[in-house]
Amino acid sequence: MTGREDPKQVRPDFLLNPLAPALDAGSPSLALAGGPLRFTHLSITLFSAHAAPSMVVSAAELGAYREGLDGPQRASFDHRLDLLTTARPPMPLAGRSFPLAFHRPLIMGIVNVTPDSFSDGGKFYHVDQAIAQAHALMAAGADLVDIGGESTRPGAKPVWPEEERRRIIPVIEGLAGSGAVISVDTRRAEVMAAALQAGAQIINDVSALSYDDQSLDLVREADVPVILMHALGEPATMQDDPRYGDVLFDVYRWLDARIRLCIDHGINAGRLLIDPGIGFGKSLRHNLDLINGLAAFHALGVPLLLGVSRKRFIGALSREEPADQRLPGSLAAGLMGWSRGVHILRVHDVGETAQALRVYQGLSDSALLGLAMQSGIKDQQGRESDSFQGNGTGTR
Structure with a gap:
C-alpha cells in the first residue's frame, strides 16, 4: 500500500x-x-x-x-x-542511436545463465551456450534479451553477488557489440553496475529496487530504463499462502507507490517500466485476476511488461504439464496480454511468440480495416439518406 x-x-x-x-x-x-x-x-x-x-x-x-x-x-x-x-514515448538507450519504441508490441527473450531456473536451468549455464542462445533469440525475432544469473523461481535460494557477476558479465560482454538490446535481470546494485559497464542498457529488478538500498541511487545516476516488478516476499517463501485484500487493487497501488518513490528519488519518470509479477507471491486466482485486469496498469502511465512464459498457472489450468510443455498455454496467455495493451512480453520461445503475434496483428489489422470500411459505408448511407430526405421528393 x-x-x-x-x-x-x-x-x-x-x-x-x-x-x-x-x-x-x-x-x-x-x-x-x-x-x-x-x-x-x-x-x-x-x-x-x-x-x-x-x-x-x-x-x-x-x-x-x-x-x-x-x-x-x-x-x-x-x-x-x-x-x-496516451501513448508511451520512446526510451533512449545507451550506445544506440535508436530508442526503445512502443508503437508495436516488443518481445523480450529470456537467457537464464543459472543451474536452477524453473524452466531451463542449466541449459545455458556456460558462457558460450548463453551467448549462442541470445543470438538465436534475436534471429528468431527478439527485440531485447534479458540476461539473468540468479534464479528467482519459487523456492529459489539466493546466490552470492560474486557468483552472479561471474555468470552474467562474460555473456553481456560477448553480446555488447552485436547490436542486441540487453537487459540485466538482477536485484543487486553492484551487479547492476557491473552489467551496465559490460554493455547492458536496461535493468530488470524483481524487487522494484527495494532489495538493495543502493539500487535507487545507482539507477538515478546511470539514467537507464528500469523495470519495476511486484513480488510478495522473497523467492524462497513467496508462494507460501500469499494473501491480498484485492490483488489487482493491492498490486496497482504498490507499483504506484514504487513509481512515486523512484521519481521522488530523482529517477527520470521516462525511464520506468512496470511488471505485475505473475507467479511471484500469487495464487492461481491472483494470477488470473491480474491477467484479466492488466489494462488497469496503463493508468500508471509507464510501459507495461508481462512475464507469463511457461509459468505454473498454465499447467494448473491444463493438465499439469511440466514447464517445457507449456508453449501453447504461454502463447494463449501472451495474446491475452497483448489484447490488453501490454508493451513487452518476456518469453522463452521467441520464434513461436513472434509468429503468434504476427498472425494476431494481421487478423486485428484486417478487422480494423473492415470496421473502418463499415463505418465509411454507414456515413455514406447517412449522407445519402439526409440528401434524399431533404429534397422533398420521397417515394413509397
Missing part, C-alpha cells in the same frame, strides 16, 4: 479487441495507452485509504460522470484518464 491518499483509480472494465463481435465502429470509445486497441467502458474505483465500490461508465457517459466529481477528484480523474489513453 502507498500510505497516502490517491482519490481515483481509473481502469477499463474490459478491453475491446477490434476483432470482438460486439465492437461497433460507430460506438464511442477511447484508445488504450495511445495504441490501436480501444475500450468503450471503464470500471471506476474511487479510493483514499481504502477502495470504494466500483461503478461502470461508458465512454459516452464519461463527461457526465466527470461533472459529478468535486474539484480535486476531477483533477485526479483527468490525470489518470490521460495516462490511461
Whole structure:
C-alpha cells in the first residue's frame, strides 16, 4: 500500500479487441495507452485509504460522470484518464542511436545463465551456450534479451553477488557489440553496475529496487530504463499462502507507490517500466485476476511488461504439464496480454511468440480495416439518406 491518499483509480472494465463481435465502429470509445486497441467502458474505483465500490461508465457517459466529481477528484480523474489513453514515448538507450519504441508490441527473450531456473536451468549455464542462445533469440525475432544469473523461481535460494557477476558479465560482454538490446535481470546494485559497464542498457529488478538500498541511487545516476516488478516476499517463501485484500487493487497501488518513490528519488519518470509479477507471491486466482485486469496498469502511465512464459498457472489450468510443455498455454496467455495493451512480453520461445503475434496483428489489422470500411459505408448511407430526405421528393 502507498500510505497516502490517491482519490481515483481509473481502469477499463474490459478491453475491446477490434476483432470482438460486439465492437461497433460507430460506438464511442477511447484508445488504450495511445495504441490501436480501444475500450468503450471503464470500471471506476474511487479510493483514499481504502477502495470504494466500483461503478461502470461508458465512454459516452464519461463527461457526465466527470461533472459529478468535486474539484480535486476531477483533477485526479483527468490525470489518470490521460495516462490511461496516451501513448508511451520512446526510451533512449545507451550506445544506440535508436530508442526503445512502443508503437508495436516488443518481445523480450529470456537467457537464464543459472543451474536452477524453473524452466531451463542449466541449459545455458556456460558462457558460450548463453551467448549462442541470445543470438538465436534475436534471429528468431527478439527485440531485447534479458540476461539473468540468479534464479528467482519459487523456492529459489539466493546466490552470492560474486557468483552472479561471474555468470552474467562474460555473456553481456560477448553480446555488447552485436547490436542486441540487453537487459540485466538482477536485484543487486553492484551487479547492476557491473552489467551496465559490460554493455547492458536496461535493468530488470524483481524487487522494484527495494532489495538493495543502493539500487535507487545507482539507477538515478546511470539514467537507464528500469523495470519495476511486484513480488510478495522473497523467492524462497513467496508462494507460501500469499494473501491480498484485492490483488489487482493491492498490486496497482504498490507499483504506484514504487513509481512515486523512484521519481521522488530523482529517477527520470521516462525511464520506468512496470511488471505485475505473475507467479511471484500469487495464487492461481491472483494470477488470473491480474491477467484479466492488466489494462488497469496503463493508468500508471509507464510501459507495461508481462512475464507469463511457461509459468505454473498454465499447467494448473491444463493438465499439469511440466514447464517445457507449456508453449501453447504461454502463447494463449501472451495474446491475452497483448489484447490488453501490454508493451513487452518476456518469453522463452521467441520464434513461436513472434509468429503468434504476427498472425494476431494481421487478423486485428484486417478487422480494423473492415470496421473502418463499415463505418465509411454507414456515413455514406447517412449522407445519402439526409440528401434524399431533404429534397422533398420521397417515394413509397
